[in-house]
Amino acid sequence: MVRVLYEDTVLANLISALDENIDNIPPFSRANFVSDNFAFAQNAPLTGVTIDQTLTNTHFMSSETEHVVWVMFNQGMDYIWSILKFTENGPILDDYVRSLVQAYYERFGWGMDLENSR
Amino acid sequence: MEGEYARRAFPCFDEPNFKATFATILWYQIDYPWSESNEYYALSNMPLEGEAECEENWCKATFQKSAVMSTYLNVYAIVDFGSVLTTTTLEDTPAELFARKEAIGERGQSIAEVGQDNPMWFPTRCTERITDRFGEVLRSYSEMGVPKADQIAIPDFNAGAMENWGLVTYREQSLLYDMSRDRFSRKEYVCSVVAHEMAHMWFGDFITCPWWDELWINEAFATYFSYVGLEQSEDPKLEWDPELKVDNWDLGRMMIYGDVTSALSADQTIGSNPIVNKENNGDHNVEGNSGSGSSSITYSKGGFVIKMMRCHLGDEAFFGGLQNYLEKFQYSNPTTQDLFQCWDDYIASNGIETNPTYESPDGPLCGGIGESLNGPVLSKSFEETFDPWVRQMGYPFLRVRYNEDGVLTIQQKRFLTNPDEDIAEPPSSYGYVWDVPLALMMKTGDTVTYQNSWLAADDTEQVIEIRILVLTNANCIKILILDFKYKMRILAVANQTYLLQIMNIHQWLGCYTKTRF
Numbered sequence: 069m070v071r072v073l074y075e076d077t078v079l080a081n082l083i084s085a086l087d088e089n090i091d092n093i094p095p096f097s098r099a100n101f102v103s104d105n106f107a108f109a110q111n112a113p114l115t116g117v118t119i120d121q122t123l124t125n126t127h128f129m130s131s132e133t134e135h136v137v138w139v140m141f142n143q144g145m146d147y148i149w150s151i152l153k154f155t156e157n158g159p160i161l162d163d164y165v166r167s168l169v170q171a172y173y174e175r176f177g178w179g180m181d182l183e184n185s186r
Numbered sequence: 187m188e189g190e191y192a193r194r195a196f197p198c199f200d201e202p203n204f205k206a207t208f209a210t211i212l213w214y215q216i217d218y219p220w221s222e223s224n225e226y227y228a229l230s231n232m233p234l235e236g237e238a239e240c241e242e243n244w245c246k247a248t249f250q251k252s253a254v255m256s257t258y259l260n261v262y263a264i265v266d267f268g269s270v271l272t273t274t275t276l277e278d279t280p281a282e283l284f285a286r287k288e289a290i291g292e293r294g295q296s297i298a299e300v301g302q303d304n305p306m307w308f309p310t311r312c313t314e315r316i317t318d319r320f321g322e323v324l325r326s327y328s329e330m331g332v333p334k335a336d337q338i339a340i341p342d343f344n345a346g347a348m349e350n351w352g353l354v355t356y357r358e359q360s361l362l363y364d365m366s367r368d369r370f371s372r373k374e375y376v377c378s379v380v381a382h383e384m385a386h387m388w389f390g391d392f393i394t395c396p397w398w399d400e401l402w403i404n405e406a407f408a409t410y411f412s413y414v415g416l417e418q419s420e421d422p423k424l425e426w427d428p429e430l431k432v433d434n435w436d437l438g439r440m441m442i443y444g445d446v447t448s449a450l451s452a453d454q455t456i457g458s459n460p461i462v463n464k465e466n467n468g469d470h471n472v473e474g475n476s477g478s479g480s481s482s483i484t485y486s487k488g489g490f491v492i493k494m495m496r497c498h499l500g501d502e503a504f505f506g507g508l509q510n511y512l513e514k515f516q517y518s519n520p521t522t523q524d525l526f527q528c529w530d531d532y533i534a535s536n537g538i539e540t541n542p543t544y545e546s547p548d549g550p551l552c553g554g555i556g557e558s559l560n561g562p563v564l565s566k567s568f569e570e571t572f573d574p575w576v577r578q579m580g581y582p583f584l585r586v587r588y589n590e591d592g593v594l595t596i597q598q599k600r601f602l603t604n605p606d607e608d609i610a611e612p613p614s615s616y617g618y619v620w621d622v623p624l625a626l627m628m629k630t631g632d633t634v635t636y637q638n639s640w641l642a643a644d645d646t647e648q649v650i651e652i653r654i655l656v657l658t659n660a661n662c663i664k665i666l667i668l669d670f671k672y673k674m675r676i677l678a679v680a681n682q683t684y685l686l687q688i689m690n691i692h693q694w695l696g697c698y699t700k701t702r703f
Contacts, residue, residue: 069487069581070582096439099442107454111602114601157325
């Protein structure tokens with residue numbers, strides 16, 4: 069019943085570990101990391117974490133294929149989607165998430181037609 | 187009838203700590219204009235005393251006197267339902283599961299002759315096994331005074347299910363499961379609800395919260411034990427029948443989906459409430475019904491904290507203390523303090539060695555739902571350690587950083603999502619600090635070490651002199667414990683910085699990230 073805010077070097081270590089191989093960090097740890105990051109971004113004055121940093125920290129989602137981590141990411145993104153959906157940034161956000169989710173889709177054998185979207 | 191509804195059925199002192207035995211007699215008609223002849227029969231918590239006495243269209247059903255119980259656990263049903271009959275796996279406690287004939291067929295079918303295509307097959311098999319799984323770790327079901335473990339699915343029912351002792355009531359969708367058609371998530375739901383309700387026979391029915399402000403005495407335990415009911419047993423007779431395909435469920439993962447996220451998100455605002463909703467709650471005292479306070483706190487946070495308790499007590503002290511608690515407070519209304527005292531007493535009276543820390547190269551302190559063969563890991567008494575977790579709202583976040591000479595520091599602070607909310611509100615006698623369990627996993631060369639310790643509430647900062655430390659509280663499923671199936675390498679100090687690059691890839695995917703299995 070705790071959230072954990074990794075800072076500075078500790079955070080950099082985590083991210084470089086994820087970058088090298090996502091399985092350097094166990095799936096449930098990744099799920100927790102994602103959930104915590106989105107929660108922290110809701111209160112930047114308290115935690116010092118902005119949504120930019122949260123999205124940066126969760127960029128490893130581009131190689132994420134575990135359902136539980138995607139559930140956490142999806143829950144975290146709900147709020148951001150809800151406030152950006154009908155703004156000019158909405159489509160940019162959509163495109164970004166599409167770029168992240170590609171590996172997960174390919175796990176199920178679903179291809180993407182990059183040329184004929186929209 | 188939980189809350190204030192028993193008084194609508196009969197005059198009574200309708201509060202959970204007025205316990206009594208109930209001798210129920212029901213007069214009912216066996217035939218109605220819409221029914222085929224003589225179909226209706228009566229059910230209650232206890233078996234019938236002899237046969238119903240019928241004269242023309244009216245019958246009198248006299249039930250055996252109930253065990254000593256709270257008013258809200260009374261139940262009556264007059265139905266023309268079909269049913270499936272079975273007995274529990276080890277103790278042969280009879281269980282009859284009722285539902286509309288259109289859904290499950292005639293009354294009195296034996297489970298041996300019911301096929302998997304009957305939607306009562308799966309819940310019946312869950313009931314058989316779960317009842318005796320609780321008997322194994324807590325105490326025998328039938329010894330508690332109710333000789334049957336019946337379940338009934340009702341087409342129109344206001345809650346998901348209700349733990350009436352001896353006749354649990356469900357919505358149809360909470361009990362019936364079609365093995366060939368229903369989606370998999372419903373299968374987990376149905377067996378979990380059966381486990382939750384059957385756990386209430388011990389936590390809620392046999393012993394009961396004194397007042398609704400300590401409802402967690404009932405609900406947090408039923409929530410946590412819904413996972414224990416599904417857990418593997420050491421007794422080979424309690425192995426799950428492979429045909430049910432329950433034995434490979436990842437219970438830790440189910441707990442994340444089911445309870446962890448709702449507990450964390452409900453508790454990150456000053457509008458939350460403590461698990462024990464008596465104090466430190468901004469004077470929002472609990473009035474006369476069981477709906478007061480957030481169910482995400484009472485059920486999910488409560489269940490999650492019980493997982494922490496089991497992890498740090500170890501299975502011997504966790505279940506041993508609970509067995510003593512059930513024995514000592516049977517048919518009565520223990521408080522939170524009574525419960526915690528039972529664990530402290532169990533450790534003291536059995537001379538169980540308690541360590542403030544755990545360190546081992548062999549594996550983590552506990553598993554996915556807190557199961558642990560290790561001894562207690564506590565630095566204070568159980569009560570001192572866990573009172574702040576249950577008697578004030580909120581939870582901490584830990585700020586983890588290396589200082590310049592490579593020493594790791596960890597600090598705690600209450601977490602809230604709204605920047606405009608004051609982290610000191612409403613006032614708490616515990617000051618919104620906790621004894622926080624830390625689970626660290628370290629790797630030096632090829633040697634992995636698992637370490638658990640406590641960040642004391644009165645430490646403003648804990649300095650850990652470890653040069654290579656990777657994660658704390660990293661594993662959601664184990665609260666603070668890593669998943670050790672996965673190998674961790676040494677993480678060198680890296681200064682690599684990521685920049686978010688919003689790529690403008692023109693591609694289209696429907697309902698991304700919404701995939702569910």
